[in-house]
Amino acid sequence: MSILVVDNLSKQYSKNLQALKQLSFSLEQGESLGVVGESGSGKSTLARILIGLESYQEGAITFQESPIAPKKRAPLRAYRKNVQMIFQDAASALNPKLPIWKSLLEPLKNYSEFTPSFIEVDGLSDKDIAEKLLGLVGLDSNLADRYPGELSGGQKQRVNIARAISLEPSLLICDEPTASLDVTVQVQILTLLKELQQQLNITILFISHDIRAVTFLCERIIVLKEGSMVDQFELDDLYKSRRNSYTKALLDAASL
Amino acid sequence: MSNSLLTVNNLTIESRSGEPLLKGINMEIGRGEMAALIGESGSGKSLTARAILGILPDEMKVNGQILYKGRDLLKLSENEHRLLLGKEIGIIFQDYRGSFTPYIKIGQQMIETIRTHQRISKKAAKEAALLVLRETGLESERVYNSYPFQLSGGQVQRAAISMTLALRPNMLICDEVTTALDLMNGEKVLKYIDKARRETDCAVMMITHDLAQAYKWSDRMHVMYQGAIVEDGPTEQIRFHHQHPYTRKLCSSLLSLPKERKASSAEGVYSI
Numbered sequence: 001m002s003i004l005v006v007d008n009l010s011k012q013y014s015k016n017l018q019a020l021k022q023l024s025f026s027l028e029q030g031e032s033l034g035v036v037g038e039s040g041s042g043k044s045t046l047a048r049i050l051i052g053l054e055s056y057q058e059g060a061i062t063f064q065e066s067p068i069a070p071k072k073r074a075p076l077r078a079y080r081k082n083v084q085m086i087f088q089d090a091a092s093a094l095n096p097k098l099p100i101w102k103s104l105l106e107p108l109k110n111y112s113e114f115t116p117s118f119i120e121v122d123g124l125s126d127k128d129i130a131e132k133l134l135g136l137v138g139l140d141s142n143l144a145d146r147y148p149g150e151l152s153g154g155q156k157q158r159v160n161i162a163r164a165i166s167l168e169p170s171l172l173i174c175d176e177p178t179a180s181l182d183v184t185v186q187v188q189i190l191t192l193l194k195e196l197q198q199q200l201n202i203t204i205l206f207i208s209h210d211i212r213a214v215t216f217l218c219e220r221i222i223v224l225k226e227g228s229m230v231d232q233f234e235l236d237d238l239y240k241s242r243r244n245s246y247t248k249a250l251l252d253a254a255s256l
Numbered sequence: 257m258s259n260s261l262l263t264v265n266n267l268t269i270e271s272r273s274g275e276p277l278l279k280g281i282n283m284e285i286g287r288g289e290m291a292a293l294i295g296e297s298g299s300g301k302s303l304t305a306r307a308i309l310g311i312l313p314d315e316m317k318v319n320g321q322i323l324y325k326g327r328d329l330l331k332l333s334e335n336e337h338r339l340l341l342g343k344e345i346g347i348i349f350q351d352y353r354g355s356f357t358p359y360i361k362i363g364q365q366m367i368e369t370i371r372t373h374q375r376i377s378k379k380a381a382k383e384a385a386l387l388v389l390r391e392t393g394l395e396s397e398r399v400y401n402s403y404p405f406q407l408s409g410g411q412v413q414r415a416a417i418s419m420t421l422a423l424r425p426n427m428l429i430c431d432e433v434t435t436a437l438d439l440m441n442g443e444k445v446l447k448y449i450d451k452a453r454r455e456t457d458c459a460v461m462m463i464t465h466d467l468a469q470a471y472k473w474s475d476r477m478h479v480m481y482q483g484a485i486v487e488d489g490p491t492e493q494i495r496f497h498h499q500h501p502y503t504r505k506l507c508s509s510l511l512s513l514p515k516e517r518k519a520s521s522a523e524g525v526y527s528i
Contacts, residue, residue, distance in 0.1 A: 038438040039409075182296035183467055187509040209439060212468070212511040238514055253443040255513060256472050 002026040002062075003170060003203050004050075009059035011045055011227075019045040021227040022059070027171070032197055032204040034218030036211055036250065041224040043207045047175040050205070051085045052076045064170070081111050084164035088176035090156035094148040100159055101130035101144040107167050116168050133162040137192060154185035158192065165196060172197075173205045178213060190216055211254045223247050259287045261427060261459045262308070267320035269303060269312070277316070278303055279484045285476075287426070288457040290450065292470035292491070294506070295480030301463045304480075305429050308461075309347060310337040324427070343373040346425035348417055350432035355416035356404040363400035366419045373423050388418035392448050410441030417445065421452050428453070431463045446473050467510040471495055479503045 004027040011020040020042045027033050037043050048054040050061065054072065061068040063079060084107075087093050094103050105126055108116070118132055131141035137158040148156055157177060164172060174193065178186040194217055197204050208214050214221055215235060223231040223246060231244035238251070262285040269278040278300050285291045293301045306312050308322055310329060322329040324345070329337065341347070349355060356365055366385035367378060376384070382400075389396035392414040404412050413433060420428065430449065434442030450473055453460050464470055470477055471491060478488040479502065487500040498504055 038440060183465060184296060184505055184509045187511065190511070211439070212513060215513055216511045235514065249440065251513070253440045254468070256468060256516065 001029050003029045003064055004205075005060075005062040006050075007060045007062070009046075009049070009056055009061065011042075011049060011054065011056045019227050020049075020056070023224075023227075023229055024059075025222055025229065025232065027203055027205060029170070030197075030201050030203055031220060032206055032218045034214035034221040035205065035207045035224060036209065036214050036221060037224035038209060038250075040226070042227040043209075043224055044175055045227075046224075047085065047173050047205070047207055050173055051083060052080065081114065081167050082169050083171045083173065084167060084169040085173040085175065086157070086160050086164050086177045088179050090153055090160055090177075090180070091148060093160050094156060096148050099145050099147055100134075100151070101127055103148070104130045104133050104144075104159065104163050104166065107163060111167055114167065116166060133166055134159075136165065136196075137162040152185075153181050154188060157181065157189055161189075161192065161196070165200065165202070168200065169202065171203045171205065173207070175207045176209070177206075179208070179210070186213065193217060211250055223250070260284050261287045261289075261325065262461075263321070263323040264304075264308075265321040265323070267304070267307060267318070267322060269300075269307060269319075270317040272315040272317075277483055278307070279482075280320070281485055283478055283485065283488070285427070285459050285461060287459055288453060289476060290453060290460045290462060290474045292474035292477045293461060293463045293480060294465065294467065294470050294477055296465060296506075298482075299480040300483040301465075301480055302431055303483075305347075305431055305461065305463055308429065309341060309345065310334075342369070342420075342425070343423050344426055346420035346423060346428045348413075348420055348428070348430050348433045350435050352409060352413040352416055352433075352436060353404065355419075356412065358404055360403075361400075362402055362404065362407075362415050366400070366415075366422065369419055370422055384422055385419075388422040389415065391421075391452075392418040393444065394418070408441075410437050410444065413437060413441070413445055414448065417449065417452075421456075421458075424456060425458055427459045427461065429461045429463070432465070433462075434464075434466070434469065442469075449473075467506065471510075479506065 007024050009020055009023040012018045035043050035046065045054060049056050056070045063083065068079060118136065119129060127144060130144045134141050134143055139155060139158050143151065143155065178189050181189060190213055193204065196202060206214060206217050219235050221233060221235060222229050223244065225246050231247045233243065264281050264283040267278055267281040268276065270276055281304055293304065295301050307318060308329065312318060318330060356362060363385060367381045370381040370384055386396045386400055389399050394411060394414055399407060399411060399415055434445055437445065449460060452458060462474060474491050477491050477494040478485050479494065481502045487494065487498060487503045494503060495507065498507055
């Protein structure tokens with residue numbers, strides 16, 4: 001079953017800047033789809049539209065069979081519980097003045113009617129829940145009382161991932177989640193995402209310019225260029241001769 | 257190394273509070289060699305480059321030797337050092353937007369730079385500037401007459417490189433020059449640097465955290481970790497026969513493309 005269907009989506013920022021041009025694709029439950037492209041290809045615009053941070057002019061987005069309105073401030077409460085996002089800049093995604101445990105619990109406080117399955121018993125304190133979340137992403141529970149400034153970039157990104165999965169979303173959108181991290185840390189974060197996806201059966205939309213990272217995590221890939229989708233294929237077909245010339249050029253630039 | 261251009265002997269740097277930042281670096285770069293300095297943030301890569309360029313903050317304590325063509329750079333006066341920079345040792349930074357003044361056209365700035373180091377007429381400098389811009393694969397006339405903001409990031413970075421290379425330096429320090437660029441623009445930039453060093457025998461010190469890039473372009477790799485070089489050697493050796501645990505960790509963190517996965521399992525078979 002398709003969890004997300006994007007049909008003919010177009011986004012125009014100004015007269016001369018069309019960020020997305022008639023983009024259509026769908027996302028199956030439990031799969032991980034990679035979106036590859038250079039800067040300016042519309043990758044981040046797509047992510048921001050899907051999470052409801054940007055409006056769009058044309059086309060339709062359907063999530064779990066209900067339409068998502070094109071307006072920015074549309075009523076998205078239920079939708080946002082099910083669609084969470086991880087941004088590139090791990091530091092600015094956390095409030096520097098809140099200890100980690102408070103930042104971690106914000107989504108659960110906003111959706112207090114929801115009890116995630118990792119809370120198996122009643123009567124857990126907020127701290128206990130935060131520590132459980134830290135455990136899910138491989139962080140030590142003593143980080144709960146620290147502030148973002150005391151954590152490394154990789155640790156901060158793990159906190160962001162923990163917070164994103166706390167509502168047990170069906171779809172996780174990752175916009176260049178490893179681009180500002182050291183290579184050794186990048187692998188750890190990607191491995192974590194892969195494990196979480198398998199454990200929790202989350203669908204992942206993984207946006208990156210790093211074709212190596214995309215082939216590590218994703219089974220299916222779409223290629224954006226200047227706002228248009230120029231190619232779409234299963235990972236196994238990456239080297240097929242019918243690949244678009246732009247895909248080939250990207251692959252060639254990344255190859256050793 | 258008989259054709260050694262730069263030799264760093266036991267270079268140490270301490271912060272004002274006495275904290276060791278570089279712990280006895282030894283390094284040799286030959287003429288025309290592409291040497292990669294690789295390591296994670298905070299490992300001391302850029303600090304090493306800054307020591308060579310003589311642009312460290314005054315309060316840092318520097319010891320050891322940096323021999324460039326046999327002269328110890330650490331013993332030069334400020335003025336002697338200044339004359340060396342640009343003309344002998346060129347530098348390209350990660351942040352290409354800082355390479356040009358925003359409100360002066362690229363061509364104007366190139367002429368100024370060239371004429372600071374070479375006693376030639378404006379006309380000759382213009383020709384030299386247009387030539388190097390053309391060599392970088394840019395539309396030379398257009399770039400020459402543009403302000404930096406009228407060009408893409410990749411174009412500005414290539415213009416910055418061509419300005420540096422117009423002075424025909426013997427050594428080029430590239431500090432994360434492709435980090436702010438797209439993959440494809442980054443490749444273009446590296447291709448050009450590689451071509452230039454083959455043609456002019458200019459040595460390149462490539463500072464990067466990108467392992468794939470180091471594998472692809474460098475002759476030799478120096479792996480830095482916490483202020484020390486933990487391993488160095490020809491790129492092939494570091495890639496396939498590394499010894500140090502940190503190098504092993506670093507090399508194993510390069511995600512492979514599907515084709516390389518098959519290739520590396522084949523390599524595994526051969527090595528048994």
